[in-house]
Amino acid sequence: MENFTFHNTTDIRFGKDRFDQELKDAVSQFGNRVLLTYGGGSIKKSGLYDRVMKALPGLQVTELAGIEPNPKIASVREGQKLVKENDIDVILAVGGGSVIDASKVIASAKFYEGDPWDLVLDSKKRFAIDQLPIVDILTLSATGTEMNTGSVISNPETTQKLGTGGPNTPAVSFLDPSLTYTVSKWQTAAGSIDIFSHLTEQYFDQKGYENDVRNGLIEGIMRAVIKWAPVALKDPENYDARANLMWASTMALNGLPRTGNVNSWTVHPIEHELSAYYDITHGVGLGILTPHWMDFVYSEATRPWFVSFGRNVWNITGDDDDLIAKEAIAKTREWLASLEVPTTLPGVDIETDENFAAMAASAVKVNKLDQKAFVTMTEKDVVSLLEASMK
Amino acid sequence: MENFTFHNTTDIRFGKDRFDQELKDAVSQFGNRVLLTYGGGSIKKSGLYDRVMKALPGLQVTELAGIEPNPKIASVREGQKLVKENDIDVILAVGGGSVIDASKVIASAKFYEGDPWDLVLDSKKRFAIDQLPIVDILTLSATGTEMNTGSVISNPETTQKLGTGGPNTPAVSFLDPSLTYTVSKWQTAAGSIDIFSHLTEQYFDQKGYENDVRNGLIEGIMRAVIKWAPVALKDPENYDARANLMWASTMALNGLPRTGNVNSWTVHPIEHELSAYYDITHGVGLGILTPHWMDFVYSEATRPWFVSFGRNVWNITGDDDDLIAKEAIAKTREWLASLEVPTTLPGVDIETDENFAAMAASAVKVNKLDQKAFVTMTEKDVVSLLEASMK
Structure with a gap:
């Protein structure tokens, strides 16, 4: 640690x-x-x-x-x-x-x-x-x-x-x-995805894996967001749903989830390029990118993180670690899709790849994604991620 | 909340x-x-x-x-x-x-x-x-x-x-x-039980149940203590074990686990009587009392707490809530017994019930256990709990 x-x-x-x-x-x-x-x-x-x-x-x-x-x-x-x-x-x-x-x-x-x-x-x-x-x-x-x-x-x-x-x-x-009772469905979904993304950015970390206090904290907040975001969408004046999302928002980024890790983010910097170029809703952009990023970073080396994520966040059981990891990514994708916001770049009116190279270059440069990240990314990797997000 | x-x-x-x-x-x-x-x-x-x-x-x-x-x-x-x-x-x-x-x-x-x-x-x-x-x-x-x-x-x-x-x-x-590398097995076990007890005292609460951020935080810290306490006993210089226990100790009682609940404790006040009368190690006393307290408070009304505890802390699966709850208590008992400290009052040289009535009266009076608690306790209930702890 x-x-x-x-x-x-x-x-x-x-x-x-x-x-x-x-x-x-x-x-x-x-x-x-x-x-x-x-x-x-x-x-x-x-x-x-x-x-x-x-x-x-x-x-x-x-x-x-x-x-x-x-x-x-x-x-x-x-x-x-x-x-x-x-x-x-x-x-x-x-x-x-x-x-x-x-x-x-x-x-x-x-x-x-x-x-x-x-x-x-x-x-x-x-x-x-x-x-x-x-x-x-x-x-x-x-x-x-x-x-x-x-x-x-x-x-x-x-x-x-x-x-x-x-x-x-x-x-x-x-x-x-x-x-927050009057917050629209769109903003409620986007906010919930933002919270969830803050947690994935910190959970999937080169160094944090052996800090189970921090892991458990993050996993718990993730479960709360996964459970209550759909409730808030359906029943906007449900106090417990709004309260859980609000306290989750605060706890997700107050320094505690990053205790004992290295904390290099990847999806946020890439999304910031999307928002800077197209002024899209930040949380929606994160939701589009996150499952593709998970596909990209998942490997035998990163499997332990995804297995913990699957077991402790999605309550997936069984003995086949590869299956648990892949099901965890699939469930993340399903949950994001259930929030009734676009899950592809064309869904937010980004129809062409004309700016992908420039955005990738900027994201890699500003945040040194090719040098420090849970899994490092070159400009080419970022372009591939954006291309995967087209459909 | x-x-x-x-x-x-x-x-x-x-x-x-x-x-x-x-x-x-x-x-x-x-x-x-x-x-x-x-x-x-x-x-x-x-x-x-x-x-x-x-x-x-x-x-x-x-x-x-x-x-x-x-x-x-x-x-x-x-x-x-x-x-x-x-x-x-x-x-x-x-x-x-x-x-x-x-x-x-x-x-x-x-x-x-x-x-x-x-x-x-x-x-x-x-x-x-x-x-x-x-x-x-x-x-x-x-x-x-x-x-x-x-x-x-x-x-x-x-x-x-x-x-x-x-x-x-x-x-x-x-x-x-x-x-903490040089902390004895006895004190390591007692300290770990103390941490665990701080968490159960706050988790099992009249009001906290719908605060899933807090619940998840507590469940995560519990999992960390359950996992790492035995490692520290076996391998006293394991840094990750000592680090998880130390951060768990701090996080368990810094105010966060009680956010949104009412926070009336039961086992600690009863143990304080044991320590006051017999000067026993606080954490060991807590470990002796806790499973019996769980037996006492478990009922249909409190089942939801124990089911969450079973699923999210002990990873118990299945559909029978009563079974999950009882298995969670059994697993708690097993874990405490595995820590190589006494699990009965005679084990800490409390051989007779001569002071039980006085201790029960004091615990109930000082902490109003008969008026506010996860499940309220009369003096008679406390005496029964102490009697159950004799074997």
């Missing part, structure tokens, strides 16, 4: 209708000048905006609205201007991964004089400067950003979608599953 | 040979006046004491040695005197659960003018005062104290062994599995 450090100080407030009472204290412990960030206005339609504003009496609230899915550097630049102009003390992010991701970089950008895209290109710059505290109210179970330091920001000018890390996780995260 | 708050700020430094390099910074971030606490001198024999002292150049170290298993209030009183006299900034606890537990109460006692037993009797007093930061180097995988706020302190004068909570978890915990 590899050495590791785990130190995650986010204060998780999980449950129904807590923020109305607790939000003001949670925010004002950091000051009175608040930047409220949110997305496209659905929080106004749902009444959440009014509840939030009502919960913040006496605080000086500046707003940054319109943060889009796959958040763009333009929103971060706008946020940077606002936090500087208003000498903001704390950011209150209300939304899903995009809003919180953008807010984390804005939180750093208050203390940076240049263009915040520099901070995305080089995370080290963020560790050299301060970062505003973030309180968030999560409205989508997917990215896990509510309990980690990461963000993914897109730059349409350069066709780049890049991950960036900062020094701090959110200070306080309100996780109210009932706020 | 119940609402919950999870906020655990302990900085976990897991792995081999880290503290030699990292200890000084970890300690001195809180000041230069250090109280070093430890147990009966095994750290001197093993060379750990010398390594620790060598890692702390320039710091002013006061020592409190001789903290016993089932730590006594006398050690806390001695520690209180030392932290006050020397105006200590930070406590460095080197040892197992007893040393760290006592240190946590000493950390509060610096800021209390009266007898620290008051603080054990009424934890609320500890939340009203400050608490010194604690850095620890763990030498036994068992109690989970390295990442929680709890302590258990014994008072031989009053025959009481009581749990107490404080405001803070340890600031930094160094978890080096190789430090």
Whole structure:
């Protein structure tokens, strides 16, 4: 087992209708000048905006609205201007991964004089400067950003979608599953696949295999997502389904599933190319790629991982390890197909392979897929994976 | 699922040979006046004491040695005197659960003018005062104290062994599995049973059943303990075995396994009476009681918990739920027996039932077992459980 450090100080407030009472204290412990960030206005339609504003009496609230899915550097630049102009003390992010991701970089950008895209290109710059505290109210179970330091920001000018890390996780995260009752089937499926993919990326690792505490944690969260995602699709106001998906989202990417491993991801970097080129829904892209990636990496050498995955996640029994492994991949494929989102690239309107070579080159280069990964991939391997995903 | 708050700020430094390099910074971030606490001198024999002292150049170290298993209030009183006299900034606890537990109460006692037993009797007093930061180097995988706020302190004068909570978890915990290579078979078995019992106490809960993220986490840690405890007994220097047990110990009682449940414990309070009356090894006592407790609580009403336990922890398959549940209990009994520690009360020299009524009365009273528990227990039920544990 590899050495590791785990130190995650986010204060998780999980449950129904807590923020109305607790939000003001949670925010004002950091000051009175608040930047409220949110997305496209659905929080106004749902009444959440009014509840939030009502919960913040006496605080000086500046707003940054319109943060889009796959958040763009333009929103971060706008946020940077606002936090500087208003000498903001704390950011209150209300939304899903995009809003919180953008807010984390804005939180750093208050203390940076240049263009915040520099901070995305080089995370080290963020560790050299301060970062505003973030309180968030999560409205989508997917990215896990509510309990980690990461963000993914897109730059349409350069066709780049890049991950960036900062020094701090959110200070306080309100996780109210009932706020996700109104999440569409499409987004519920995509979010669930995103969670599942975070788990596969960390589970299938060069080094983690002998850490059974971590393996068991991941396997347990996987079983929860596999069980409850279909329930949430069928019955959007099922509290237990929404609660399991939300807690799974947070636990899947808070540092615990990667304790004692090496943690080189493969499917996410490739999907980031799809989203950067075609602006498709991240989770849907992951779901398209994942079973083909499993086909690619499965071999005698990687069989032990797939056997554990089959036995402990899919409850497959028997003595033939090769059969167990292959059935586990088949069951993953079936489950993904059951979530009623496209399972091929043409299904998300990617009809030709014209950009495959460029995307493969970028994915391999940015994430060194040919040097470090559960199973390394060359550009040619990535092109083959994308071609396999066409049907 | 119940609402919950999870906020655990302990900085976990897991792995081999880290503290030699990292200890000084970890300690001195809180000041230069250090109280070093430890147990009966095994750290001197093993060379750990010398390594620790060598890692702390320039710091002013006061020592409190001789903290016993089932730590006594006398050690806390001695520690209180030392932290006050020397105006200590930070406590460095080197040892197992007893040393760290006592240190946590000493950390509060610096800021209390009266007898620290008051603080054990009424934890609320500890939340009203400050608490010194604690850095620890763990030498036994068992109690989970390295990442929680709890302590258990014994008072031989009053025959009481009581749990107490404080405001803070340890600031930094160094978890080096190789430090447990020299732990005896007896203590390795007892520690593993303690971990397993922490998990059963939280798993079998009135409310937690629908939280599959938490269930999966617990089931995964259970599988790790079941697998690796026998390996550590057979091969004490197996790093993976020691690492899994150490990380399991920490994860089993850091707040995560109780997220979304009600968390009323039963077996621990009864065992605390055994230890208070007979000073037996806590984990061994838990192992003796647990299967009988399972027999007692198992019914049609509690069957779903036992079926999940059977399927996901013991990999029992089939369609007959009653059979799965009973086999799960039988397998638990077998595993405990395989750990080469006594499985009956006479095995730990408790030969008569003379104190059963008094112990039962105390356990029920202190922990309200007749009012809140997975399955409530009267004094008579507790006496029956103790009687069943005689053979």
